[in-house]
Amino acid sequence: MDIYGMTLTQLETYFENINEKKFKASQVYDWLYKKRITSFEDMSNIKKEIIDKLKEDYKITFPKLILRQDGKGVYKYLFELSDKSNVEAVVMIHDYGISLCLSTQVGCNMGCAFCESGRRKKKRSLTPGEMVSQILLIEKDLDKRISHIVLMGIGEPFDNYDNVMTFIRIINDGKGIDIGARHITVSTCGIVPKIRQFAG
Numbered sequence: 152m153d154i155y156g157m158t159l160t161q162l163e164t165y166f167e168n169i170n171e172k173k174f175k176a177s178q179v180y181d182w183l184y185k186k187r188i189t190s191f192e193d194m195s196n197i198k199k200e201i202i203d204k205l206k207e208d209y210k211i212t213f214p215k216l217i218l219r220q221d222g223k224g225v226y227k228y229l230f231e232l233s234d235k236s237n238v239e240a241v242v243m244i245h246d247y248g249i250s251l252c253l254s255t256q257v258g259c260n261m262g263c264a265f266c267e268s269g270r271r272k273k274k275r276s277l278t279p280g281e282m283v284s285q286i287l288l289i290e291k292d293l294d295k296r297i298s299h300i301v302l303m304g305i306g307e308p309f310d311n312y313d314n315v316m317t318f319i320r321i322i323n324d325g326k327g328i329d330i331g332a333r334h335i336t337v338s339t340c341g342i343v344p345k346i347r348q349f350a351g
Contacts, residue, residue, distance in 0.1 A: 154183065154209035155287075156280030158320045159327065169204060179205070180326045187287065189213075213284045214238075219292070228289060232257070232281060236274055238305055240285050248298030248334075251289060253282055255315055256306025261340050268305040276311035279318040286328060300330055303338035309345035316349075 157165070162176035175197065182194045189211055191202050214230035217237065221227075224244040231237055238254040258271035286297055300322060302308040308315045319335055322328040339346060 152209055153212055153278060153280030153284075154179075154205070155211070155283040155321070156278050156317065157209075158317060159324050165208075171201060175201065177326055180324070184287075184327045184329075187291070212280070213288055214281065216288065216292070226289075226293065228285075228292075230285060230288075232277075234275075238277065238281075238285075240289065240304060242289060242293065242297070245299075249293075249295055250299040250301055251286060251297045252301045252303050253285060254304030254306050255282065255302055255308045255311045259306045260310065261307045263340055271305070273306070273310075276306070276314055279314050279321060282314075282318045283321055283328070286322065297328075297330070299334045299336070301336045301338065303336070307340055307342065308337050309339045309342035309349070312345050312348070 159176055159180055162179060163173035166173050166175045178197060179194065182188045182197075186193075188194065191205050191209075191211065194202060197205075212233065214232050216228065217231050218229040219226060226242040228240045228242070229237060230240065236257040238257060240254065241252040243250045243252070254268075254277065256276045257274040259266070259268045260273040262269045286300070290297055302315065315337070319337075322330045323332055323335065337349065
């Protein structure tokens with residue numbers, strides 16, 4: 152399992168289940184999201200036995216950057232996922248901050264006539280970790296902090312509801328990427344039951 156797909160609460164439960172103190176989860180989050188390490192071995196304040204257990208149960212993976220196109224105040228990214236599927240992300244530089252438009256699925260089944268994504272039938276939904284790791288890669292590539300997230304790329308976010316909600320919890324967590332809730336926008340073509348669930 153991709154460790155970038157784990158909420159802090161889920162990691163706390165994991166450590167309790169292996170008879171370790173749950174504060175270890177905060178330590179791991181600090182290494183992943185504040186210090187931005189890319190290897191479990193770099194977590195120098197965590198004992199080797201726990202590092203070995205983490206390596207056994209989780210992996211640290213990133214999509215492959217295939218292409219970056221630059222425009223005036225815009226950066227467009229093409230990523231290849233582990234199954235060779237491709238998704239896009241777009242960074243927009245605004246006077247109020249840096250906004251990242253992310254995809255939530257490979258293709259889309261909604262079929263909106265105005266949307267280019269609908270021409271590609273849905274292959275699968277993205278995992279929380281696949282979405283989170285794109286933010287980390289893009290921040291490293293630009294050497295800038297993303298301040299706003301817009302889920303308005305390829306796919307319908309509410310057709311991938313559970314994964315999207317986990318993703319939002321991870322990036323909103325103060326110990327995680329720490330993007331404010333009011334800086335996260337979910338765009339939907341109108342999946343009414345999920346709109347009501349989200350509002351609740």
